[in-house]
Amino acid sequence: MTKHKDISPNPGTVAKTQESSAAAEPTTSRGIPRRAFMTGTAAVVTAATVLPNLRMARAAETGPVKIGFIEDLSGNLAVYGVQKHHAAQLAVKEINEGKTLKGGPVASGGVGLMSNFAANPPIMGAGDKDLKYVDKGGALSNSGIGFVEDEDVLIDSGESGILGRKVELLAPDGQSNNNIWQQLTRKLIQEDKVDCLVAGFTSAEREAIRPIVDQHKQLYFYTNQYEGGVADSNTFCTGAIVEQQVIPVVDYMIRKFGPRVYTIAADYNFGQLTAAWTKAFAPLVGGKIIEEEFVPLSVSDFTTSIARIQAAKPDWVFTLLVGSNQSNYYPQASAAGLEYPMASTVNMAQGYEHRRFKPPSLNRMYNCVNYIEEIPTTRNRAFVKRWYEMFPDDPYIGQMAQNTYFSVHLYAKAARLAGTTDQETVKKALESGLSIEAPEGAVFLEPSTHHCSHYIRLATADADHNVSFVREWPSIQPWWLQRVGVNLVRNKEYKQYIPDEDPFFSMFSKS
Amino acid sequence: MDVLPLVLSLLYQFATSAAFFFLAALGLVVILGMMNIINLAHGELMMIGAYTATLTVHAGVPFWLSVILGFFVAAAFGAVLELLIVRRFYGRELGALVVTWGVSLVLGQGTLLFFGPFLPSIKIPGGSFSYGVFSFSDYWLILVLVSLLLILGLWWLYNRTLYGLQAKATMQNPEMARSLGVRTPRIYTLTFSLGAGLAGLSGALLAPTVTIAPFMGQQFVAPAFITVVVGGAANVIVGAVASSALLAAVKTPIGMAFGAFSGTVALLFAALIIIRIMPNGISAALQKYFIRRAGGAAR
Structure with missing residues (x-):
């Protein structure tokens, strides 16, 4: 398979490349669902109209x-x-x-x-690295x-x-x-x-x-x-992004644990906007954000935030905490006896808090992830x-x-x-x-x-920090x-x- | 909501927050407060203590012993650091600032290369108990007690021992101290090493509550400097205690009412105002007050 070598920059090349890549990368052909087939057709049509207009490659490559x-x-x-x-x-x-x-x-x-x-x-x-x-x-x-x-x-x-x-x-x-x-x-x-x-x-x-x-x-x-x-x-x-992570998890959490949500988020554009999304979306599935708290990235002592959450008595906590400092929230909350279910879009799948912190800090953490090592x-x-x-x-x-x-x-x-x-x-x-x-x-x-x-999976950690998947959405x-x-x-x-x-x-x- | 649990919770938050400030500042109280070295490697010294504690706990050593090990490892490191580098920069504050910053970069990045981006954490010792809607962590209460013991210990060391007397003399007037037979280079090494060891000790004490990472020390640097500077140099121990308590007293109620962001803003504002009205820190203002009162009583 060496067709790609020595490709000269002419309009015919593109079609040839496409063929050879199709040959080199066979795709599964059994039972493509109709929607995927339609999207596929659309993509081929797009490709057919876009590709002939591609600009010539520059000589200096x-x-x-x-x-x-x-x-x-x-x-x-x-x-x-x-x-x-x-x-x-x-x-x-x-x-x-x-x-x-x-x-x-x-x-x-x-x-x-x-x-x-x-x-x-x-x-x-x-702790099982090779997933044997x-x-x-x-x-x-x-x-x-x-x-x-x-x-x-x-x-x-x-x-x-x-x-x-x-x-x-x-x-x-x-x-x-x-x-x-x-x-x-x-x-x-x-x-x-x-x-x-x-x-x-x-x-x-x-x-x-x-x-x-x-x-x-x-x-x-x-x-x-x-x-x-x-x-x-x-x-x-x-x-x-949010419609792939926040919406599925908020929907699930409200149905499973209840409508009252406490959001604790990192105080910068990611945390602010994701919290805004949650606030905008929660009413659609019958939820209510009872309190939003934004935490500067430098904060590492969460005693007051933990007391605020306990005073607010939510059904579950939406944690959008970022960086090493803010990860401290989990062991501190766990040591203070805070046992609300939690949801997130970043924790676990990003900072592997379930591996870093001793159980049960991440008990009942739910996160809609597109990837996690345990898949x-x-x-x-x-x-x-x-x-x-x-x-x-x-x-x-x-x-x-x-x-x-x-x-x-x-x-x-x-x-x-x-x-x-x-x-x-x-x-x-x-x-x-x-x-x-x-x-x-x-x-x-x-x-x-x-x-x-x-491909989104709803992953959760139990009291021993074992990861399991409770729902999934293939696309x-x-x-x-x-x-x-x-x-x-x-x-x-x-x-x-x-x-x-x-x-x-x-x-x-x-x- | 019942009032009593809320009051208790606020008291608990105040105590833990003050303990956090005091522990973060502990090593710096000695190194910046007494020796007047702007030690930007303070966070990394705490990191060394935390790493020592974490690694030894994972190796099976009991936690309280690993905390003591954290003190000695950081103290030994501090002694080496003083002998090799820091002693060339006494009296040159900006030089010391830059060189300790360089040391902090080398330590942080070296730890990242050597130990990777994280160590698995230690479980927080002790459980929790609840009262009303609030719950309280045993370990934080232990930290509050330990902080009080450390305050007493430091006071005893500097007011009741020969080392304390010689150290105070050396810091006030090194030439005079030398002429009275004090071996000042040894005092400098011991004092820097003590400061480093105390930073390591508080790093080890705080290790279960934080993420164990190469750059974990940086989270303590800002609170530590604020606490020491607000406390002032006239009497560093009284200053650190007073400023920890004052800053926690500002941060806790505002943080509880309006959230962590407002709490942080209020804290910084408080520090700003205190330094504006008491340029030499709380301890200097307290000293002036007591001297004036003593003078008034004598008349």
């Missing part, structure tokens, strides 16, 4: 393909940055070794939608938790690197400092002239560098889960195994690490489809309806909003930006929408 990568390798946020850095290193190594993830411009679908179901959710013990033990939970049934012994999704790409060029990762340290982030972004774009930028943990970091990205029309991947709403022609947000599918176990072979000392693989991993592979796919690393052309290729088989399941990059559909679309009318394929935009801009929510919030 020699040397390595440079992927600029900024994460926090030191400081308050290093716990997340180191994981993401390792994810990018793993993906780049695989690309250079001639590997790719399955997928292509074929729309969402894939294994997740066709899985068998286990009667009981598979539960794994804590999985309990299938008895006989297969028609409902329950999707669990299928599919094959690994890492396959041969037919070439080493991207378009015959080696991939190089330029990964300076953001030091958990937004000013340094800005300097590094300028350097990577202006001096190193990276072909693609993958960067950003907090929303504050993203918003600090996004103006620089837009000024230079830099192709940019933001791989974190976040509060949603970024509609930016140069930015591709591959993490899960019991074969493809994930293979991914986890590959990861720990390369980084045997790592403590955990979080959701933003997995997002970074598949995003780098997604970039490689798009560049191959485009036949060039020219950034405008790759952006168009990314807008052609690409799907990729990530460790979590099938992920579809929705062209008009530059966000991804995700949740990032629908809200479409609702407010964003179409980046037609209209260029560079802003972030907030829930206040959607009158839909205020209709319901009068209570």
Whole structure:
């Protein structure tokens, strides 16, 4: 499979590339659901209209393909940055070794939608890194938790690197400092002239560098889960967002534990906006936010917050706490005897609090995640195994690490489809309806909003910090930006929408 | 809501918050308050204590013993640091500031490279009990008691021992102390080492309540400096106790009524106002007050 090599920049190349990638990456063909088929057709039509218009590749495309990568390798946020850095290193190594993830411009679908179901959710013990033990939970049934012994999704790409060029990762340290982030972004774009930028943990970091990205029309991947709403022609947000995380979990928690919600959130744009989302959405499912508390990132003593929660007597607590300092909330609350059920979009899947803190600090924590290391599918176990072979000392693989991993592979796919690393052309290729088989399941990059559909699982920890999955949604679309009318394929935009801009929510919030 | 549980909860929050400020400032009280070294590696010294405690607890050592080990490991490290680096910067405050900042960067990043981004935490010793809607953690109450014992211990050390006398003499007038036979370099090393050890001790004591990470010390640096500066240098122990109590008394009710954000803002405002009206800190103002009162009584 060496068809990709020596591709000359002519319009015929694109079709050839598409064929060969389809040949190299066979997709499962049994029983594609109708919706996925329709989306697939639409994607092929999009691809057919977009691709002939792709600009010619520039002649100067020699040397390595440079992927600029900024994460926090030191400081308050290093716990997340180191994981993401390792994810990018793993993906780049695989690309250079001639590997790719399955997928292509074929729309969402894939294994997740066709899985068998286990009667009981598979539960794994804590501290088991190689996931060698999985309990299938008895006989297969028609409902329950999707669990299928599919094959690994890492396959041969037919070439080493991207378009015959080696991939190089330029990964300076953001030091958990937004000013340094800005300097590094300028350097990577202006001096190193990276072909693609993958960067950003907090929303504050993203918003600090996004103006620089837009000024230079830099192709940019933001791989974190976040509060949603970024509609930016140069930015591709591959993490899960509120409609994929907050809405399912709030719905579940209100039904299971009751309507009175106490939100305790990190005091910056992520916490504020996610809390605003929760407030906007809770009334739709009969809930009520009785109190919102925003905690500065520097706070590490939570005695007063714990007393406030006890005085408010909620049915459950929505925790949106970020960074090492704020993780202290869990052991402190547990030691103070605070035993409310908790929900989150970041904890556990990101900072692996269930591994770091002694049980039962995270007892009855619920989180809708697009990835968590404990996902019991074969493809994930293979991914986890590959990861720990390369980084045997790592403590955990979080959701933003997995997002970074598949995003780098997604970039490689798009560049191959485009036949060039020219950034405008790759952006168009990314807008052609690409799907990729990530460790979590099938992920579809929705062209008009530059966000991804995700396989969402509702994970929970018990009193011993064993993780189990209580519900799952094989594909949740990032629908809200479409609702407010964003179409980046037609209209260029560079802003972030907030829930206040959607009158839909205020209709319901009068209570 | 019943009033009594609320009052008790507020008292408990006040005590734990004051204990947190005092413990965060403990090592710095000696190093900044007495030796006048702006020690930006204070947080990392606490981190060393916390890491020592966590690693030894995971190795099977009882928690109280690991706290004591935390003191000695940090003290030994402090002694080495003083002998190799810090002693070249006495009297040069800005030089000491930059060099201790450099040390803190090396320690933080070195720990990240050596131990990774996290250590698994220690379980908080003790359970909890509840009264009314509120519940209280045993361990925090123990920390309050330990803080009181540490205050007494420090007072005894500096007012009833030969070392305390020599240390005070050295800090006030090194040349005079030397001429009276005090080996001042040894006093400097001992004092810095004591400060480092106390930082390690409070790091170890606070370890169960916080995330054990390479940069964990930074969360204590701001509260520590605020506490020591607000307390003032006239009498560092009285100053640290008074400013811990005062800052906690501002932060607790406002935090309880309006949330953590307002509590933090109120705390910073209080510090600002206190330093404005008492530029030399609470202890200097208290000293002036008592001297004036004593003078008035004598007349």
